[in-house]
Amino acid sequence: MTSDPSAQDIERDLTGLWKPQGEIQASGLRRIYTTNLVAYASDHEDGYRVEGILGDVVQYHPGRYILVRPAADTTEAPLRYYVSGRCLSWSDPEKRVCCDMVKLVAQKEVIENLYGFVFSILVPDLPVEFWWPGDMPYYNSFFEHMAKQATRVWVDSAKFKDPIQSVGRLAAFWHNRYPRTTLADMNWIRIQRWQALLAELFDGDWAKYLKQIKQVTIEYGEGSTPLRSFYLAAWLAAQLGWRHHQPRLAAFTDRLVFQGPQGEIEVLLKPVPAPDDRADRIFAVGIMTEGESPALFTVVRDEDPHTVIARSEINHKLAFSRVVTFEHLHSDDVLAIGFKHYEADPVWKRTLQMMGTILIHPDMTLEQKKQD
Amino acid sequence: MPTPVLLENPLRQGLSSGRTAPPCSLVIYGASGDLTVRKLVPALFELYEKHLLPVSFNLIGISRSVISDEDFRKKLKDFLAKAKPQFSEAVWNSFSQNFHYIAGGYDDFKVYQALSARLDELDEKNGTMGNRIFYLSTPPNVFEVIISNLGAAGLAKEDKGFSRVVIEKPFGHDLESAKELNVKVREVFKEHQIYRIDHYLGKETVQNFLVMRFANSIFEPIWNRRHVDHIQITASEDLGVGTRAGYYESAGILRDMFQNHLFQVMCLIAMEPPVTFEANAIRDEKLKILQAIRPFDEHSVKHLAVRGQYGPGFLAGQKVPGYREEEGVNPKSNTPTYAAIKIFLDTWRWHGVPFLLRSAKRLPKRTTEAAIQFKEPPNLLFKNNLNTLTPNVLIIRIQPDEGITLKFDTKVPGMTMEGRTVNMDFRYGTSFAEGTSEAYERLLLDCMLGDATLFIRGDEAEAAWAALMPVIHHWETTEPETPFPNYEAGTWGPVEADNMLERPWRHWRKV
Numbered sequence: 001m002t003s004d005p006s007a008q009d010i011e012r013d014l015t016g017l018w019k020p021q022g023e024i025q026a027s028g029l030r031r032i033y034t035t036n037l038v039a040y041a042s043d044h045e046d047g048y049r050v051e052g053i054l055g056d057v058v059q060y061h062p063g064r065y066i067l068v069r070p071a072a073d074t075t076e077a078p079l080r081y082y083v084s085g086r087c088l089s090w091s092d093p094e095k096r097v098c099c100d101m102v103k104l105v106a107q108k109e110v111i112e113n114l115y116g117f118v119f120s121i122l123v124p125d126l127p128v129e130f131w132w133p134g135d136m137p138y139y140n141s142f143f144e145h146m147a148k149q150a151t152r153v154w155v156d157s158a159k160f161k162d163p164i165q166s167v168g169r170l171a172a173f174w175h176n177r178y179p180r181t182t183l184a185d186m187n188w189i190r191i192q193r194w195q196a197l198l199a200e201l202f203d204g205d206w207a208k209y210l211k212q213i214k215q216v217t218i219e220y221g222e223g224s225t226p227l228r229s230f231y232l233a234a235w236l237a238a239q240l241g242w243r244h245h246q247p248r249l250a251a252f253t254d255r256l257v258f259q260g261p262q263g264e265i266e267v268l269l270k271p272v273p274a275p276d277d278r279a280d281r282i283f284a285v286g287i288m289t290e291g292e293s294p295a296l297f298t299v300v301r302d303e304d305p306h307t308v309i310a311r312s313e314i315n316h317k318l319a320f321s322r323v324v325t326f327e328h329l330h331s332d333d334v335l336a337i338g339f340k341h342y343e344a345d346p347v348w349k350r351t352l353q354m355m356g357t358i359l360i361h362p363d364m365t366l367e368q369k370k371q372d
Numbered sequence: 373m374p375t376p377v378l379l380e381n382p383l384r385q386g387l388s389s390g391r392t393a394p395p396c397s398l399v400i401y402g403a404s405g406d407l408t409v410r411k412l413v414p415a416l417f418e419l420y421e422k423h424l425l426p427v428s429f430n431l432i433g434i435s436r437s438v439i440s441d442e443d444f445r446k447k448l449k450d451f452l453a454k455a456k457p458q459f460s461e462a463v464w465n466s467f468s469q470n471f472h473y474i475a476g477g478y479d480d481f482k483v484y485q486a487l488s489a490r491l492d493e494l495d496e497k498n499g500t501m502g503n504r505i506f507y508l509s510t511p512p513n514v515f516e517v518i519i520s521n522l523g524a525a526g527l528a529k530e531d532k533g534f535s536r537v538v539i540e541k542p543f544g545h546d547l548e549s550a551k552e553l554n555v556k557v558r559e560v561f562k563e564h565q566i567y568r569i570d571h572y573l574g575k576e577t578v579q580n581f582l583v584m585r586f587a588n589s590i591f592e593p594i595w596n597r598r599h600v601d602h603i604q605i606t607a608s609e610d611l612g613v614g615t616r617a618g619y620y621e622s623a624g625i626l627r628d629m630f631q632n633h634l635f636q637v638m639c640l641i642a643m644e645p646p647v648t649f650e651a652n653a654i655r656d657e658k659l660k661i662l663q664a665i666r667p668f669d670e671h672s673v674k675h676l677a678v679r680g681q682y683g684p685g686f687l688a689g690q691k692v693p694g695y696r697e698e699e700g701v702n703p704k705s706n707t708p709t710y711a712a713i714k715i716f717l718d719t720w721r722w723h724g725v726p727f728l729l730r731s732a733k734r735l736p737k738r739t740t741e742a743a744i745q746f747k748e749p750p751n752l753l754f755k756n757n758l759n760t761l762t763p764n765v766l767i768i769r770i771q772p773d774e775g776i777t778l779k780f781d782t783k784v785p786g787m788t789m790e791g792r793t794v795n796m797d798f799r800y801g802t803s804f805a806e807g808t809s810e811a812y813e814r815l816l817l818d819c820m821l822g823d824a825t826l827f828i829r830g831d832e833a834e835a836a837w838a839a840l841m842p843v844i845h846h847w848e849t850t851e852p853e854t855p856f857p858n859y860e861a862g863t864w865g866p867v868e869a870d871n872m873l874e875r876p877w878r879h880w881r882k883v
């Protein structure tokens with residue numbers, strides 16, 4: 001730990017970490033970097049949480065991890081750093097894989113301009129993932145510069161304190177402001193499993209029912225905001241060519257109405273009792289169709305928390321029912337899954353655009369509002 | 373060829389499970405056997421858990437053993453429940469709800485008629501749309517009878533959906549029988565319906581040969597006779613013949629490993645870039661390599677191929693018996709359990725570069741790898757270091773511990789100009805979060821999707837046999853040059869194999 005550190009100091013300390021010592025030298029350890037990850041934590045407590053998550057993600061994606069957080073106290077030094085090594089598979093000396101973490105603790109005003117320092121300690125030629133755990137700022141210098149330079153920015157809309165404002169902002173300006181940076185939302189990864197479960201109900205012959213959907217019901221935990229349910233509805237709408245013609249919403253509602261080729265489609269968002277720690281989850285989705293042979297497709301969480309039941313009824317007769325595993329994803333799982341793919345996801349982009357037609361956002365000018 | 377049933381399902385778009393198979397029925401012949409229990413059904417279960425198996429899916433097992441649907445499912449379940457740490461009974465029940473079993477002889481036409489009716493019924497009930505795959509997981513002596521009966525029962529027709537046949541290895545016992553089998557299969561199925569399995573091609577690292585060679589621009593310019601000294605492909609096993617003595621006695625190491633796995637790996641290393649990444653474009657290029665193998669004759673085979681058989685020895689400190697003492701093996705058997713072959717490819721790119729292929733049982737360790745050994749630099753400046761500097765080697769490890777290693781020389785820090793060879797290592801297990809899938813998972817899924825890239829085409833199978841037959845013939849009609857057993861279990865094989873390397877700087881790798 002020093003004051004007024006330079007990038008060279010950090011590099012020197014990192015190199016020092018890996019100087020062969022005793023037994024480690026004999027067994028030959030490997031440093032592997034597959035990515036750079038820069039994470040921002042809003043305070044000391046958040047710092048602990050984020051650091052814990054990074055420690056888990058590193059197991060799947062060894063790389064250089066940089067955690068930036070504000071100093072707890074204004075009397076502390078403007079910038080301090082800590083370096084540490086992370087090694088995996090200690091049990092198998094043949095496979096010891098190591099990488100490193102740099103923690104930067106700085107005064108708030110220093111963080112504003114810390115981006116250049118962060119760039120200088122990245123491992124060259126590797127992707128840069130930037131994880132911003134909080135709400136979307138309208139303007140923040142650190143965020144702004146990082147978002148422009150990173151390969152991809154990760155947000156977690158499940159943790160937004162003001163989801164309508166933040167998601168509205170993402171939908172409204174991301175692609176104009178940061179055209180070269182991929183935006184990823186951890187919440188989207190969580191929802192993808194529901195998407196897969198719903199999608200497989202409509203393979204083969206059953207695809208025809210997609211054009212006859214009349215009503216969708218999404219159950220979510222009471223007391224939480226139904227953001228994830230809104231995403232799911234927006235995804236269905238974006239993929240099935242439905243439009244949202246109603247006025248934009250400034251608060252979550254329990255009913256959305258879309259216009260599709262088949263007419264009006266109603267999406268009902270229903271809160272159901274749920275333990276606090278699971279409230280933000282989706283509990284069930286039902287899709288009802290109209291037509292010659294009415295059908296009902298459902299995916300429901302089972303009593304066993306590790307499974308869900310997917311079933312369909314055509315003409316009030318059971319067509320099929322199946323049970324599939326559904327493990328809860330923690331934040332580290334979500335990031336580990338997300339880091340696997342680098343390609344931009346056009347479906348996510350479309351869904352976010354659809355969210356933009358549903359939610360209002362606070363930076364809209366009066367002009368824009370009038371045009372809508 | 374009818375277009376495979378495409379899923380007009382917009383909700384599938386963009387999902388990581390985008391390669392989900394279309395609705396279909398899988399019929400496994402020889403379903404009471406080991407392969408079904410240990411490999412095929414576990415692979416299907418993995419696909420189910422990854423949402424890659426369609427909701428509409430039926431499995432029908434057929435073999436002679438008389439067992440009920442219930443017992444069939446129980447046998448499959450018992451294996452998985454033990455093998456999978458987080459096995460869920462409810463998920464299993466759901467996965468296996470459309471599993472059925474038919475007991476019957478492979479030559480009994482009534483069984484095929486019953487099967488046909490059952491498949492129609494299941495199509496109707498479960499929406500499998502007339503798509504069928506017939507998987508022959510029996511010993512090869514019944515392949516032909518099953519195929520001709522499938523034809524007679526009209527099950528090879530593709531009028532409603534697709535009909536495909538998967539044929540397990542070995543594909544023929546020699547060139548003649550492979551040709552005959554090809555004729556018989558093609559009387560019933562068209563080539564696009566035939567999927568000849570070589571499970572090596574389902575392995576992630578084997579597929580990585582293609583990506584490594586053709587997605588990187590740094591390897592291709594040096595991938596030729598000007599830069600490569602020789603190539604070694606090794607598939608070593610520490611196990612002995614185990615319970616497979618019956619099969620092994622008539623097959624031997626050449627049929628078991630070379631005709632299929634090792635030749636396929638060689639093809640992927642040696643082939644020219646295909647014009648597209650489609651099945652036939654890739655298979656055309658592989659075929660050219662097999663056809664370019666310089667033919668062995670009575671004379672050349674003696675110094676280009678070395679055979680061996682293990683005697684008693686020690687593995688992991690335990691005494692193990694010799695091949696001739698194994699259960700079910702003729703005590704005077706001359707079946708080879710070790711083979712090393714030097715192959716020359718008569719192509720522009722590889723002229724004069726030996727491909728050294730080696731496979732054996734009861735070597736010190738189980739490893740499969742390909743090593744591209746590059747030439748020495750033209751002017752060796754560091755003459756004092758001749759013992760510590762070695763030519764570059766690119767090693768592609770197929771199993772275990774899949775990955776790539778590049779050996780290169782570097783300076784040892786200090787005042788003297790001292791060099792040393794170091795490894796640059798890439799390991800799948802540590803660089804990618806996702807573990808590599810079992811080969812059968814990939815191959816079953818590809819077959820359901822109608823992608824034959826990782827399967828062997830009929831002409832490839834014949835060309836591989838044609839190249840190998842002179843060696844097989846020579847070994848089967850002459851006594852071993854040094855009497856068997858000629859290597860101790862737990863060692864790297866007979867010393868004669870070293871002589872075939874010819875150049876002082878070439879050594880068999882201790883893998």
Ligand SMILES: NC(=O)c1ccc[n+]([C@@H]2O[C@H](COP(=O)([O-])OP(=O)(O)OC[C@H]3O[C@@H](n4cnc5c(N)ncnc54)[C@H](OP(=O)(O)O)[C@@H]3O)[C@@H](O)[C@H]2O)c1
Nearest residue numbers: 402404405406407408435436437509510511512540541542
């Ligand atoms: N096991 C593996 O790991 C593996 C790996 C690569 C390739 N293969 C190939 O895959 C196929 C199946 O392997 P497997 O290990 O499951 O074989 P298996 O257990 O020996 O045979 C499969 C089933 O075929 C039937 N069968 C056995 N001998 C027969 C005979 N002489 N005539 C007619 N039917 C006979 C038996 O069923 P019924 O008696 O009930 O009819 C048996 O349950 C073989 O061609 C093998 O070479 C296997």
